[in-house]
Amino acid sequence: MTITVAIIGRPNVGKSTLFNRLVGQRLALVDDTPGVTRDRREGQANLFGLEFRVIDTAGLEEIFDASLEGRMRAQTERAVAEADLALLVIDARAGITALDEHFARWLRRSGTPVALVANKCEGREAEAGLSDAYSLGLGQAIPISAEHGLGMSDLYDAVAAVAGAAEQAAASESEAAEAEETEAEGVLQLAVVGRPNVGKSTLINKLIGEERLLTGPEAGITRDAIAVEWTYRGRPLRLVDTAGLRRKARVVQKIEKLSTQDTLRAIRFAQVVVLLLDVEEGLEKQDLTIARMVVEEGRALVIGVNKWDACRERDAALAGIRDRLERSLPQTRGIPVVTLSALQGHNIDALLAAVFRAYDVWNRRVPTADLNRWLEAVTASHPPPAVNGRRVRLKYMTQAKTRPPTFAIFVSKPQELPTSYLRYLENGLREAFDLPGTPIRINFRKGENPYAGRKKKPAKKRVR
Numbered sequence: 371m372t373i374t375v376a377i378i379g380r381p382n383v384g385k386s387t388l389f390n391r392l393v394g395q396r397l398a399l400v401d402d403t404p405g406v407t408r409d410r411r412e413g414q415a416n417l418f419g420l421e422f423r424v425i426d427t428a429g430l431e432e433i434f435d436a437s438l439e440g441r442m443r444a445q446t447e448r449a450v451a452e453a454d455l456a457l458l459v460i461d462a463r464a465g466i467t468a469l470d471e472h473f474a475r476w477l478r479r480s481g482t483p484v485a486l487v488a489n490k491c492e493g494r495e496a497e498a499g500l501s502d503a504y505s506l507g508l509g510q511a512i513p514i515s516a517e518h519g520l521g522m523s524d525l526y527d528a529v530a531a532v533a534g535a536a537e538q539a540a541a542s543e544s545e546a547a548e549a550e551e552t553e554a555e556g557v558l559q560l561a562v563v564g565r566p567n568v569g570k571s572t573l574i575n576k577l578i579g580e581e582r583l584l585t586g587p588e589a590g591i592t593r594d595a596i597a598v599e600w601t602y603r604g605r606p607l608r609l610v611d612t613a614g615l616r617r618k619a620r621v622v623q624k625i626e627k628l629s630t631q632d633t634l635r636a637i638r639f640a641q642v643v644v645l646l647l648d649v650e651e652g653l654e655k656q657d658l659t660i661a662r663m664v665v666e667e668g669r670a671l672v673i674g675v676n677k678w679d680a681c682r683e684r685d686a687a688l689a690g691i692r693d694r695l696e697r698s699l700p701q702t703r704g705i706p707v708v709t710l711s712a713l714q715g716h717n718i719d720a721l722l723a724a725v726f727r728a729y730d731v732w733n734r735r736v737p738t739a740d741l742n743r744w745l746e747a748v749t750a751s752h753p754p755p756a757v758n759g760r761r762v763r764l765k766y767m768t769q770a771k772t773r774p775p776t777f778a779i780f781v782s783k784p785q786e787l788p789t790s791y792l793r794y795l796e797n798g799l800r801e802a803f804d805l806p807g808t809p810i811r812i813n814f815r816k817g818e819n820p821y822a823g824r825k826k827k828p829a830k831k832r833v834r
């Protein structure tokens with residue numbers, strides 16, 4: 371797993387010199403005349419043993435002077451799109467120019483993580499430019515001298531952090547993919563849970579029974595099996611843990627209690643859990659306990675409001691349930707609520723449709739570039755609170771896995787982010803990427819990475 375790093379910046383800042391230093395060969399022409407090198411060049415870089423692919427865009431960039439059109443711009447764009455990290459190089463001795471600002475804006479929008487690199491820092495003349503660099507909105511610059519090979523260990527940290535993140539993401543992705551394969555090839559695992567007497571058996575019989583009518587008696591449905599499989603509109607699903615049904619068949623008098631242990635087992639076997647309620651009883655404490663278990667176990671939740679046929683005050687009942695749900699599980703906005711009558715077989719279709727929708731959301735994957743564009747926007751409009759006068763910086767984000775959607779955000783000081791900010795991010799993600807009602811997990815990782823906010827002040831920073 372090697373990552374790709376693109377070197378970006380206006381002409382003459384030292385991109386080719388940096389490229390040569392990283393690749394270790396004096397391949398490119400280096401000249402004071404801007405635009406001496408023309409073709410996009412790629413090489414295999416080695417920085418203190420860390421290998422990565424590096425793309426030099428020197429010679430492609432001057433088109434930014436005049437117009438935003440053209441083949442060269444397209445090539446630069448492609449380099450950035452391909453890259454896991456863009457190094458925006460500025461000339462610290464020259465200070466910040468309009469063209470640097472243009473590149474910074476453009477890169478921030480690209481969604482590709484950016485590390486700001488201030489070149490030509492070997493002498494005093496660089497100091498002002500280095501501190502001005504912060505105004506580009508890309509955090510503190512990494513001071514280097516490409517020509518003299520200084521500051522390379524800081525550059526190493528920046529690249530290594532991205533390489534580490536990419537590796538972690540790839541590892542958990544393949545883990546998740548493996549898990550998905552072993553998880554019965556696309557069969558949705560469904561559990562129906564709820565307090566005694568809400569109508570679980572009636573619903574399950576309806577689900578299976580109706581399918582029987584459709585598929586005929588030889589479909590091989592065994593009622594007292596632990597798991598029952600059938601297809602709904604061409605999509606396979608399996609009802610897990612119907613042990614409760616079997617038990618009930620033998621017990622005439624229903625003195626069944628809600629067994630937390632049984633419920634938890636069913637939840638763990640399942641991917642989507644229908645929590646069935648009796649509309650007359652509403653959403654009670656026990657129901658909320660189950661709902662929380664489902665969310666904590668990272669399963670998709672659908673609320674089924676049963677016995678709708680017998681309900682008089684429908685609007686009030688439903689409003690009460692929704693209200694309680696929203697207040698009690700505020701971090702999981704948008705849990706689907708479906709009213710039904712298991713007895714009359716009414717709205718079973720809507721329930722299953724909600725189940726498959728919840729499953730799809732639970733499986734959703736958001737592209738990394740979209741996530742980083744979003745992170746940039748939300749942290750700009752509502753930045754995390756400053757601690758001891760220092761802003762906690764969130765600079766890179768990736769979706770580590772699905773089922774449920776799990777995100778990793780690299781943060782300068784994860785422990786200093788308040789829970790309220792986590793909620794803000796969760797809800798924002800939900801809205802931006804259409805993830806209603808599914809548990810969302812966000813893991814904050816300590817970002818020793820470039821865009822995770824550099825702690826040291828540039829003025830104090832010395833280039834060795």
Ligand code: GDP
Pocket residue numbers: 379380381382383384385386387388399400401402404405428429489490491492514515516517518
């Ligand atoms: P590019 O157009 O961005 O690819 O820039 P080049 O790599 O061609 O460098 C432009 C000029 O800056 C050349 O004269 C280099 O010798 C000079 N240069 C590159 N790196 C440094 C550095 O670290 N310090 C100083 N003082 N000059 C540098």
Ligand code: GDP
Pocket residue numbers: 564565566567568569570571572573676677678679680710711712713714
């Ligand atoms: P379980 O304990 O959750 O499995 O509940 P059951 O399926 O055994 O149902 C308990 C009682 O509720 C039975 O008397 C059912 O006939 C009744 N019931 C189930 N679903 C409905 C429904 O949609 N409407 C009405 N009015 N009664 C229902």
